[in-house]
Amino acid sequence: xxxxxxxxxxxxxRIDAVNDLGRAAGAASGMMxxxxxxxxxxxxxxxxxxxxxxxxLEKLALWAQRWGPWSALDPPDGVLVDVSGAAxxxxxxxxxxxxxxxxxxxxxxxxxxxxxxxxxxxxxxAHFGARAGNSELILACQDDAMRILADxxxxxxxxxxxxxxxxxxxxxxxxxxxxxIAKGGSGLEGNVSEASGRxxxxxxxxxxxxxxxPLIRLDQLLGKVPEPLLPVIAQTMPLVQRRLMExxxxxSLLDQVLSDLAADMARELEGKxxxxxxxxxxxxxxxxxxxxxxxxxxxxxxxxxxxxxLFTNKLEDIDAGFGIEIxxxxxxxxxxxxxxxxxxxxxxxxxGTSLAACIDRLTVRLGPEAVRRPxxxxxxxxxxxxxxxPPLEHQAASQGTLEFYRRPLKMLDKAELISVLYASPDxxxxxxxxxxxxxxxxxxxxxERIAPEWWRERSSVRLRDYYRIEDAKxxxxxxxxxGLADDGRGGMPAWYxxxxxx
Amino acid sequence: MxxxxxxxxxxxxxxxxxxxxxxxxxxxxxxxxxxACAALKPVRASDILAQSRRREARWRPGLLAxxxxxxxxxxxxxxxxxxxxxxxxxxxxxxxxxxxxxPLAEVDDQRQILWVQDREAIRLTGRPYAQGLPPDLRRRVIxxxxxxxxxxxxxxxxxxxxxxxxxxxxxxxxxxxALDFTAxxxxxxxxxxxxxPLWLVRLEASADLSSARMRWRVEAAxxxxxxxxxxxxxxxxxxxxxxxxxxxxxxxxxxSDEKGNLRAAEPRKHTAAADIGNLxxxxxxxxxxxx
Numbered sequence: 001x002x003x004x005x006x007x008x009x010x011x012x013x014r015i016d017a018v019n020d021l022g023r024a025a026g027a028a029s030g031m032m033x034x035x036x037x038x039x040x041x042x043x044x045x046x047x048x049x050x051x052x053x054x055x056x057l058e059k060l061a062l063w064a065q066r067w068g069p070w071s072a073l074d075p076p077d078g079v080l081v082d083v084s085g086a087a088x089x090x091x092x093x094x095x096x097x098x099x100x101x102x103x104x105x106x107x108x109x110x111x112x113x114x115x116x117x118x119x120x121x122x123x124x125x126a127h128f129g130a131r132a133g134n135s136e137l138i139l140a141c142q143d144d145a146m147r148i149l150a151d152x153x154x155x156x157x158x159x160x161x162x163x164x165x166x167x168x169x170x171x172x173x174x175x176x177x178x179x180x181i182a183k184g185g186s187g188l189e190g191n192v193s194e195a196s197g198r199x200x201x202x203x204x205x206x207x208x209x210x211x212x213x214p215l216i217r218l219d220q221l222l223g224k225v226p227e228p229l230l231p232v233i234a235q236t237m238p239l240v241q242r243r244l245m246e247x248x249x250x251x252s253l254l255d256q257v258l259s260d261l262a263a264d265m266a267r268e269l270e271g272k273x274x275x276x277x278x279x280x281x282x283x284x285x286x287x288x289x290x291x292x293x294x295x296x297x298x299x300x301x302x303x304x305x306x307x308x309x310l311f312t313n314k315l316e317d318i319d320a321g322f323g324i325e326i327x328x329x330x331x332x333x334x335x336x337x338x339x340x341x342x343x344x345x346x347x348x349x350x351x352g353t354s355l356a357a358c359i360d361r362l363t364v365r366l367g368p369e370a371v372r373r374p375x376x377x378x379x380x381x382x383x384x385x386x387x388x389x390p391p392l393e394h395q396a397a398s399q400g401t402l403e404f405y406r407r408p409l410k411m412l413d414k415a416e417l418i419s420v421l422y423a424s425p426d427x428x429x430x431x432x433x434x435x436x437x438x439x440x441x442x443x444x445x446x447x448e449r450i451a452p453e454w455w456r457e458r459s460s461v462r463l464r465d466y467y468r469i470e471d472a473k474x475x476x477x478x479x480x481x482x483g484l485a486d487d488g489r490g491g492m493p494a495w496y497x498x499x500x501x502x
Numbered sequence: 503m504x505x506x507x508x509x510x511x512x513x514x515x516x517x518x519x520x521x522x523x524x525x526x527x528x529x530x531x532x533x534x535x536x537x538a539c540a541a542l543k544p545v546r547a548s549d550i551l552a553q554s555r556r557r558e559a560r561w562r563p564g565l566l567a568x569x570x571x572x573x574x575x576x577x578x579x580x581x582x583x584x585x586x587x588x589x590x591x592x593x594x595x596x597x598x599x600x601x602x603x604x605p606l607a608e609v610d611d612q613r614q615i616l617w618v619q620d621r622e623a624i625r626l627t628g629r630p631y632a633q634g635l636p637p638d639l640r641r642r643v644i645x646x647x648x649x650x651x652x653x654x655x656x657x658x659x660x661x662x663x664x665x666x667x668x669x670x671x672x673x674x675x676x677x678x679x680a681l682d683f684t685a686x687x688x689x690x691x692x693x694x695x696x697x698x699p700l701w702l703v704r705l706e707a708s709a710d711l712s713s714a715r716m717r718w719r720v721e722a723a724x725x726x727x728x729x730x731x732x733x734x735x736x737x738x739x740x741x742x743x744x745x746x747x748x749x750x751x752x753x754x755x756x757x758s759d760e761k762g763n764l765r766a767a768e769p770r771k772h773t774a775a776a777d778i779g780n781l782x783x784x785x786x787x788x789x790x791x792x793x
Binding site: 043185205353355365366369370371372373377388395406408412437444445468470473475476477499500502 | 578580583586621627634643644647665666667723727735
């Protein structure tokens with residue numbers, strides 16, 4: 001039965017993949033489903049799951065490391081395995097390919113496989129070798145790659161679709177055509193001098209990105225240019241669990257299990273030389289429900305008592321139902337944490353908590369957005385000039401502010417509108433009303449003009465003239481006039497009080 | 503004995519632990535008391551010594567901080583936070599001076615500072631602004647925005663238990679029910695036990711029962727005019743009244759923060775300057791020659 005996998009887009013469902021029957025009926029990936037229905041009315045559809053596919057591909061890449069020491073992903077549907085020096089373990093390259101086909105077939109995967117000296121050539125052979133009639137899917141090192149691959153279409157170069165369109169319009173259909181021009185020599189125009197053909201291609205495709213530049217791809221395929229690949233490396237998350245003989249329904253028992261698990265986890269992490277940054281506690285209930293509690297830590301830790309204490313606060317609202325039978329603790333994010341040197345003066349460690357533990361306790365109770373640190377940012381707009389970051393994040397170095405800018409000690413979250421009496425619209429303020437009280441301005445310094453950041457704001461945003469003022473009682477404020485009277489960006493400028501000076 | 507000699511002691515409830523006072527100071531006060539009794543006798547050397555000690559007991563900048571201080575201030579300006587920060591930095595500097603003889607002590611203090619505010623305090627006076635903080639504190643402040651006074655008290659207590667903090671600053675608006683004498687006593691004990699000073703700013707609050715070791719009442723004072731621009735606001739100044747303290751007699755000062763150094767001056771006498779009006783006559787509509 002013809003089947004297609006679809007994703008919903010703004011223009012309606014679009015086909016991601018089709019099976020062989022569907023392809024025979026006329027549907028193709030990238031087509032709109034409505035178009036495919038006109039060709040093949042009885043096509044069956046199912047939603048596609050791209051993240052699931054990628055997860056599966058990662059697992060497949062790890063599994064494929066049975067044939068070579070490392071493998072790389074080739075999304076959406078390929079895996080590259082480095083088998084250099086490993087083929088003899090399977091009895092030669094041909095036997096290795098047979099093994100690949102057999103192993104994939106046993107798992108219900110339809111696979112095309114090829115072996116070549118470079119990743120690009122192997123990819124081209126695997127995708128287009130069989131279609132072009134090449135019975136031989138193994139390219140040995142001593143073979144002339146271009147002679148064997150010359151018949152393959154340019155799509156075998158792993159290029160973007162728009163680049164393929166350009167090449168097709170230029171009449172360059174096969175790798176042989178392209179290689180002939182790139183090399184100079186015969187091909188389409190026989191009398192062109194040695195370098196000019198390659199130069200013409202270079203001028204035509206200026207992009208540095210390999211997927212948009214056929215010359216780079218061709219050189220990669222021939223092994224003239226290195227092609228770095230990102231290997232897939234398996235990382236196991238530290239995981240400890242307890243399967244309980246009797247489902248537990250009481251908090252005290254759960255606390256006991258939790259502290260046991262935390263101790264196990266601490267030992268597990270210590271063995272790996274790591275500390276946990278994020279922990280997930282899963283509670284499997286008898287009736288199949290799974291309750292998950294997550295915990296993020298400000299710094300890597302493997303202190304069992306600390307972990308237990310933080311989780312205890314999160315278990316208040318657990319509904320055990322008919323009982324909990326499995327408790328599992330997983331460290332989904334861990335960082336290297338070396339063994340600490342004990343202090344000579346042990347008393348220094350006995351009293352109080354460390355800063356990371358203190359931040360953790362505050363974050364667990366008050367939430368991560370309540371505990372933050374203000375750090376300066378490169379901007380002249382006062383409210384943009386500081387940014388709030390998690391407290392123990394690494395602070396990037398930043399340019400200091402100039403000393404002659406005096407800034408207020410505290411800044412209101414939102415500048416408050418004040419009504420100001422002034423001698424002239426662009427002069428000093430003389431009296432103002434804020435929070436229902438009229439204050440006389442005794443001393444003023446200013447204006448400090450801060451222009452809007454034109455590169456990120458609209459052109460109608462007004463500038464600000466900041467004044468530091470002190471009133472008759474000695475209270476010091478930071479106020480600004482929003483705009484000028486005749487700047488053409490609104491009416492008379494309003495005044496705002498933004499900061500409270502010490 | 504201490505409670506008898508301390509003028510500010512109001513009720514017995516305020517002296518939870520009489521025996522913990524520093525013995526040197528309390529003995530000085532005792533001898534002062536004896537000197538007062540023996541006023542008719544000729545002056546002796548010990549009396550003069552006692553007198554000078556008594557003068558020393560008066561608060562001045564550069565003394566070590568009390569473990570738990572409260573600063574009462576209005577929410578109309580940042581004088582509360584400003585004073586608390588200036589006092590805290592002064593106490594840190596005093597601590598550094600005291601530890602200078604210790605070769606193992608940290609030379610450059612890079613400990614963090616916890617600044618806790620409840621929601622009402624944030625609404626009234628805003629949040630700390632990194633570029634307005636003193637340069638040495640700019641990258642050391644960890645801010646906690648608590649939803650309620652109860653959460654703020656929890657954060658303060660957790661901060662006081664942390665050995666890696668230089669000091670803890672709190673800002674709580676009004677007199678919330680959660681901040682009663684028990685809560686304040688908890689904070690005092692935590693601060694004393696772990697040696698982390700607490701500076702609690704009370705915005706728009708009345709001075710209720712508290713176990714704070716020093717209680718200040720501050721308001722903004724006119725600043726000294728800067729040398730190069732007399733019309734500009736100068737270094738921040740505050741009128742501060744120490745109205746209850748364990749170690750010091752109460753008093754009143756004009757505190758000012760000059761380039762990070764705390765200065766204390768005697769308060770200016772309130773002399774109402776006579777309003778002599780505008781001396782220059784208006785010249786509108788007339789030429790100067792007609793005058």
